[in-house]
Amino acid sequence: MSLPVRSLPVIQNWDCHSCSDCCRTYHVRVTPEEQQRIIQQNWDDSVLGGRPAFIWEPAIGSERLNHTADGACVFLGPDQRCRIHARFGPEAKPAACRIYPFTLAAVGDHWxxxxxxxxxxxxxxxxxxxxxxxAEVAVYADLVEQESPGAAAKEPPPPLHPGQNLPWEDILRFADTVDDLLADPRVPFGLRIRRVLTFAQLAKPMRSAALAGGVRPILKVLAAAAIEETPTDPATLSPPGWVGRMLFRQAAMVYARKDNGPDAGVGRTGKLTRFWAAWQFATGRGTIPRLHRAIPERTTFAQAETPWGELDSESTQFLTRYYRVKVQSLQFCGRPHFGTTFWMGLDCLMLTFPVVMWLNRVLTATVLPSTPRASSLATLIRAVRMADDHFGYNTVLGTARQLRAVRILAERGELARLAAWYSR
Ligand code: SF4
Structure with missing residues (x-):
């Protein structure tokens, strides 16, 4: 029997509205069984835009669903709905298409x-x-469990640090403490992120022996200390240093990039162009390469540094929901996040905050700096969507090089300075 699925306490709604964004954006890998099932459905190539249903994708070492010349999945019909779903029902689709946009993390005795x-x-x-x-998510959990029977129940908790293992209930208490700090409605969202970073800074040196007597009272003390010790005014923190800015821009470049689908960058591809874009991000001068179609033309790196004050309450509520969903669903560490430890995964998630704020400024740059409060909820949502497209999925973010960069940012206190700088 598969593990039960537990709902998130945070208020989150969803239904598919058939916008077809996912069908145009992602390359869906298919297993040999899924490929066989679709072949037996006897699709005529003429229905599929004259293209074969599958194509070999060297980057993932697997067959994937093919796309038409305009970039959509060959099975996307003119009504923006999946032809396989329409003709044979949802069970006939590849598992990845069925499960998206849900994520599932096996957490001890539940999903x-x-x-x-x-x-x-x-x-x-x-x-x-x-x-x-x-009910439908329980079916998806079953699908995942069928791939590797029994593995979910045995999934080990992510260690705090390499080799520092705690039981699932303690790891979840750490996550709950982070969630509580993110949920505090009395303070601006940037301050909440910095409190989480202070909490991490205080808790990271704690070794297993100190936690042996039970983590609950210790976490309470550390959370109270984080609230007490984090400066409320971001202006009291010094600006990010040279190393912090450079490593931040390298991460921002990964999050700002889109290679497939309708949002693919508008610059020419090729090694030289990529090298030039990397050079521009490294120096942080001139115009920002349009690695994503949403980046306005002629936006400069300088524009993205313009201060614009606190976020309004709608934007704050939105960010609260986003980060609480990521933390409560344990998407930031362990298997869902490149197998990272709890602390490394949390630092990676916290880095997305300045990235999102940077992207938010970039997306509104056409009206900056003349309009200091140019941010809108719609732009912020776009910025979060851009970042979340990569978080936990773009393998570049899980490389040793990128994780080392995040560690340097955390150890030097640059994560907190970046959060403060882009909260101005
Ligand atoms: S699941 Fe795909 S088609 Fe449905 S709303 Fe989300 S992106 Fe659009």
């Missing part, structure tokens, strides 16, 4: 379901509450 905010309906909170999807 935790989350959502990818790359999907516009998830980001915009449109549809029924997640709890209404419990």
């Amino acid at each position: 935790r379901a989350g959502l990818r905010y790359a999907c516009p309906s998830a980001a915009e909170n449109r549809g029924r509450p997640l709890s209404d999807h419990a």
Whole structure:
């Protein structure tokens, strides 16, 4: 019997609104069984835009669903709905298409379901509450368990640090403490992120012997200390240093990039262009390469540094929902996040905050700096969707090089300085 799925306590709604964004953006890998099943459905190539249903994708070492010349999955019909789904029902589709945008993390004796905010309906909170999807998510959990029977129940908790192992209930208490700090409605969202970073800074040196007597009282003390010690005014923190800025821009470049689908960057591809884009991000001067179609033309790196004050309450609520979903669904560490430790995964998630704020400024750059409060909820949602498209999925972010960069940012206190700088 498969593990039960537990709903998230945070309010999150979703329903598919058939925008077809995922069908145009992602290359869906198919297993040999899925490929065989679709072949037996006897699709005529003429229905599929004259293209074969599958194509070999060297980058993933697997067959994947083919796309038409305009970039859409060959099975996307003119009504923006999946032809396989329409003709044979949802069970006939590849598992990846069925499960998206849900995420599943095996957490001890249950699954935790989350959502990818790359999907516009998830980001915009449109549809029924997640709890209404419990039955279908349980089916998805079954599908995942069938791939590797028994593995979910044996999934080990992510260590705090390499080799520092705690039971699942303690790891979840750490996550709950982070969630509580993110949920505090009395303070600006940037301060909440910095409190989480202070909490991490205080808790990281604690060794297993100190935690042996039970983590609950220690976490309470550390959370109170984090609230007490984190400066409330971001202006009191010194600006990010040279190393911090450079490593930040390298991460921002990964999050700002889109290679497939309708949002693919508009610059020419090729080694030289990529090298030039990397050079521009390294120096942080001149115009920002349009690695994603949403980046306005002629936006400069300098424009993205313009201060614009605190976020309004709608934007704060949106960011609260996003980060709480990521934390509560344990999408930031362990198997869902390149197998990272709890602390490394948390630092990676915290780095997305300045990245999102940077992207938010870039996307509104056409009206900056003349309009200091140019941010809108729609732009912020776009920025989060861009970042969430990569978080936990773009393998570049899971490389040793990138994780080392995040470690340097955390150890030098640059994560907190970046969060403060882009909260101005
Ligand atoms: S991106 Fe989301 S809303 Fe749009 S088709 Fe995919 S699952 Fe549905």
